[in-house]
Amino acid sequence: MDELTKIAYNCRKATHLIEKKLIDHLTLREKLELKIHLAGCSVCRVFEQQSSLINKMVRDLFHPEKITELKLDEEYKKQMQERIEEKLNKH
Amino acid sequence: MSNNNDITTNVLTEPGKWVAQYADYLYTYAYTRINDEDLAKDLVQETFLAALEKLDQFKGNSSERTWLTAILKNKVIDVYRKKSSAFAKKTDVVEAEQEQQDFFDHDDGHWNVEHRPKAFGIEEQDPLTNKEFNYILQKCLQKLPALWLSVFTMKHMDDQTTDVICEELRVSPSNFWVIIHRTKLNLRACLQKNWI
Numbered sequence: 001m002d003e004l005t006k007i008a009y010n011c012r013k014a015t016h017l018i019e020k021k022l023i024d025h026l027t028l029r030e031k032l033e034l035k036i037h038l039a040g041c042s043v044c045r046v047f048e049q050q051s052s053l054i055n056k057m058v059r060d061l062f063h064p065e066k067i068t069e070l071k072l073d074e075e076y077k078k079q080m081q082e083r084i085e086e087k088l089n090k091h
Numbered sequence: 092m093s094n095n096n097d098i099t100t101n102v103l104t105e106p107g108k109w110v111a112q113y114a115d116y117l118y119t120y121a122y123t124r125i126n127d128e129d130l131a132k133d134l135v136q137e138t139f140l141a142a143l144e145k146l147d148q149f150k151g152n153s154s155e156r157t158w159l160t161a162i163l164k165n166k167v168i169d170v171y172r173k174k175s176s177a178f179a180k181k182t183d184v185v186e187a188e189q190e191q192q193d194f195f196d197h198d199d200g201h202w203n204v205e206h207r208p209k210a211f212g213i214e215e216q217d218p219l220t221n222k223e224f225n226y227i228l229q230k231c232l233q234k235l236p237a238l239w240l241s242v243f244t245m246k247h248m249d250d251q252t253t254d255v256i257c258e259e260l261r262v263s264p265s266n267f268w269v270i271i272h273r274t275k276l277n278l279r280a281c282l283q284k285n286w287i
Contacts, residue, residue, distance in 0.1 A: 010200035016272045023246060023271065024253065046208040051275055053211075054282070057228055058247045061123075072118040072132065080136050081110045087143050088106060 010037070011044050018048045022055060103151035109139055113156055117163050124167050124244055126233060134170070138163040164249065168259050171245070175238035175260060183236035191276045208279065211286055224286060231281035239274045242267065 014037040017030055026034065038045055114135060121131035141162055142149075149158055194206045202208075213221055232240060241260055245251040251259075257267050 011202045012195040012200040015276065016268070019272045019275055020268060043202050043207045046210060047279065050208060050211060050279055050282075054228070054275065054278060055247055057225065058232075058243075061225060061228065069115050070119040070122055072114050072135065076132055076136075077110050077114050080114065080139060083136070084106055084109065084139055084143065087140070 011041060011047075014038070014041065014044045015047055015051075018044070018051055022052055104146065104149050104155050106139075106143055106146070109142075109155070109159070113159055116156065117159060120160060121163060121167060124248060125170055130170065134163060134166045137166060141166075168245070171237075171241035172260060175236075175241045184238060187234075187236045187239065187277055188273065191273060191280070194276060194280070206280065209283060209287060211282065224282075227282060227285045231278050231285065234281060235274060235277065238262075239270050239277075242270045243274045243278075246271070 014034060017026060017034045017037075020026060020030070021034065038048070117135045117138060118131055121134045122128065125131060125134075138159055142159055149155070153161075193203055195201060196203055211224075213224060232243075235243065238260065242256055242262065245256045245259070246253075253264065253267060256262075257264055262270065
């Protein structure tokens with residue numbers, strides 16, 4: 001099998017390239033390889049779409065501006081406040 | 092007695108108001124990244140105390156919140172580093188790798204039928220409105236090995252450069268890509284298994 005035929009059938013390699021493409025960039029050769037693979041592989045096309053969706057969700061999910069802010073318990077806050085004031089007063 | 096190190100001379104910041112203004116924000120930041128209530132609380136406290144020690148370094152170029160968050164972020168990375176160090180990583184990584192060894196055919200690298208990605212059925216809608224799906228995503232993230240989760244989190248939550256991640260967590264660039272790839276394979280499979 002020549003190299004391009006290999007990638008056309010290799011989903012493990014294609015999914016690796018998809019990950020690289022999503023957060024970095026591919027070389028020209030890698031781009032070509034992936035394009036050829038995806039043209040013939042609907043399963044990896046589903047993978048690509050889902051992978052990009054997962055990245056977006058993770059990104060948004062954990063941004064404090066976007067999620068409901070959690071509340072630290074009041075007792076603990078009080079203790080921290082006291083420690084801070086103690087330190088400030090020392091000076 | 093007035094010098095720049097005197098804690099009371101920095102008029103740009105008001106430490107007495109930090110808890111009221113930033114404690115919840117910082118706690119949320121820490122908790123979402125390390126998933127441990129007690130540890131998250133500790134880190135918030137340590138952040139305030141560390142900030143007090145270097146109050147003179149705060150120049151007001153960024154907001155107080157940004158400055159405090161940067162201190163907390165370094166503490167979170169320390170936690171990642173400890174969790175994913177040589178002591179902890181072995182077994183969880185091996186287990187996670189076993190999970191995916193049958194995903195592809197060993198000879199030609201093609202998806203094995205039972206592991207092929209299938210549509211989630213939510214690709215068309217805004218997934219952020221789907222609370223149940225988010226919940227499953229969080230559960231699946233928790234199943235990842237500590238090192239993988241650390242790499243993934245630093246990349247996607249905090250947009251760190253690959254160089255910084257490799258350096259902080261002491262992984263080689265080629266291992267970085269292996270981890271990114273394997274993390275996504277397991278995470279996606281976990282979502283499919285628990286959602287569809």
